[in-house]
Amino acid sequence: MALTKIKVLLIDDSAVVRQVLQALLDKAPDIQVIGAASDPIFAMDKLAREWPDVIVLDIEMPRMDGITFLKKIMQERPTPVVICSTLTEKGAETTMQAMAAGAVEIITKPKVGLKNFLQQSSAELLAAIRSAAQARVKKLGKSQPLAHAAVKLTADSILPGSGKEAMAQTTERIIAIGTSTGGTQALEYVLTALPRVSAGIVIVQHMPEKFTASFAERLNSLCQIEVREARNDDRVMPGLALIAPGGKHMLVKRSGAYYKVEVVDGPQVNRHRPSVDVLFRSVARFAGKNATGIIMTGMGDDGARGMKELFDAGAYTYAQDEESCVVFGMPKEAIKLGGVNQVINLSDIARAIIKAM
Numbered sequence: 054m055a056l057t058k059i060k061v062l063l064i065d066d067s068a069v070v071r072q073v074l075q076a077l078l079d080k081a082p083d084i085q086v087i088g089a090a091s092d093p094i095f096a097m098d099k100l101a102r103e104w105p106d107v108i109v110l111d112i113e114m115p116r117m118d119g120i121t122f123l124k125k126i127m128q129e130r131p132t133p134v135v136i137c138s139t140l141t142e143k144g145a146e147t148t149m150q151a152m153a154a155g156a157v158e159i160i161t162k163p164k165v166g167l168k169n170f171l172q173q174s175s176a177e178l179l180a181a182i183r184s185a186a187q188a189r190v191k192k193l194g195k196s197q198p199l200a201h202a203a204v205k206l207t208a209d210s211i212l213p214g215s216g217k218e219a220m221a222q223t224t225e226r227i228i229a230i231g232t233s234t235g236g237t238q239a240l241e242y243v244l245t246a247l248p249r250v251s252a253g254i255v256i257v258q259h260m261p262e263k264f265t266a267s268f269a270e271r272l273n274s275l276c277q278i279e280v281r282e283a284r285n286d287d288r289v290m291p292g293l294a295l296i297a298p299g300g301k302h303m304l305v306k307r308s309g310a311y312y313k314v315e316v317v318d319g320p321q322v323n324r325h326r327p328s329v330d331v332l333f334r335s336v337a338r339f340a341g342k343n344a345t346g347i348i349m350t351g352m353g354d355d356g357a358r359g360m361k362e363l364f365d366a367g368a369y370t371y372a373q374d375e376e377s378c379v380v381f382g383m384p385k386e387a388i389k390l391g392g393v394n395q396v397i398n399l400s401d402i403a404r405a406i407i408k409a410m
Contacts, residue, residue: 058085059186062105064096064122065089065137066114070162074109074137077175084182091115093122105132107185110156112138112147120151127155133185137162137178145267152237153271157188157379161261184234184352188379226252227289227305227312227344228406229336229363231329233259233351235379239399240349241272244294246403249277252345252410253289255297255305255314255336257327259351262300269296285316291410297327304335312340323355329383333359342367345409347402348393349373351383361392370394371405 061084065071071089078084087103090096092114108126112119119136126132135158138148148159158181162170228251232239236258244254260268265282272280272294283295283303289312297303302322304315322328329348333356336344346363348356350373364370370393372384377399387393397405 056083058083059107059182060085060087060103060105061107061109061182062087062096062099063089063109064091064093064114064119065109065111066091067111070111070137074178077178078182081179084179093117093119093125096122104130107182108132108134109137109160109182110134110151112136112151120147120154123151123154123156127190131155131190133157133188133190135160135178135181135185145264146270148264149237149267149271152268153241155190155238157185157190157234158182159261159264161264184380187352187382188234190235190379225311225343226409227336227340228252228254228347228409229305229332229340229344230254230256230347230349231333231351231356231359231383232257232349233325233329233353233355233380233383235350237268239373239377239379241275242399243402243406244272244276244278244280247276247278247406250292251278251406253291253312254278254294254406255283255289255303255332256294257297257303257329257332257356259325259327259329259355260299262298265296265299272296283314283316286313288313297332300326302327302331304331305339306335307339323353325355329356330359333363337362337366337368340366340368344368345406346370347373347405348384348387349399349402350378350380352380353382354386356383357386357390357392360387361390364392364394369409371402372396373402374398 063071063074075086078086088099094116110119134156136151136156137160160178269280269282278292280294282298301316302319305312322331346360346368348360372387372393374396375381
């Protein structure tokens, strides 16, 4: 039986990038590059002849920028898009706009040493394309505010599993959310539906360093609650959502009658930093039944074990359902481990958060 290959279209104004990317992808037995274009206008001619399974897209290009093109694609024929963009503060903000428009993965590229970087990051690129190929992209409507690679390490490498420091049930509630592929749109949908006063929220969204600050700023501009990138020792407070910084782990600890976050270095857990498992384990240990855990759309199994620990600690746990996920990977694994109280649609998650207050 012949292997069904993932058809990929490359769009980047750099001839070097196109050449290196094509050479790397051509080595993968399950990927076929069906074309490469220097900008979206040329890409449209290729799309008229053959449609790809995944588009690898730059942002800053002549004649038509990547975001305009992405929005056009998502309106006319939603297709998984991997953003391959220069890692700059300005670029991070622009890339967040692309993620909000429906892109499912981010690959960052430096301004210098590009060829070596792309060759060294080939595993990350291939994983992103394979993940994107499994994504079920669709245009999300706006939510309405509601009334009121290496060794796969576990969370043990950051926080040992033994010990129970959770308080007895208190009025100080905490919501822990973990998500990955498709999560930027899903989180926007959920958080914009929350009223100004809601339980304190801690979030891990798999995202590269420097992108989380721009992501948090974008959400903060759209939401009634305050949303920002977490800083070490930030208190978890009602009406505030803290997003783990890219490249760091975030843990929740108890501080008297309150909760605060610790932002720490450490190895990748489940090949991610930040890791959902690390966050969930810390919440299970220090908040227990005072917490609600929510695992949303994402590739892989990060968060599944942590969700089971939350469940075992007495927290109420939710998993996003397959129908509303871009990739039903992380929720599926959490369900398989028996760590989920209830499976719900994306449209019901904000209501579940309000109910947990």
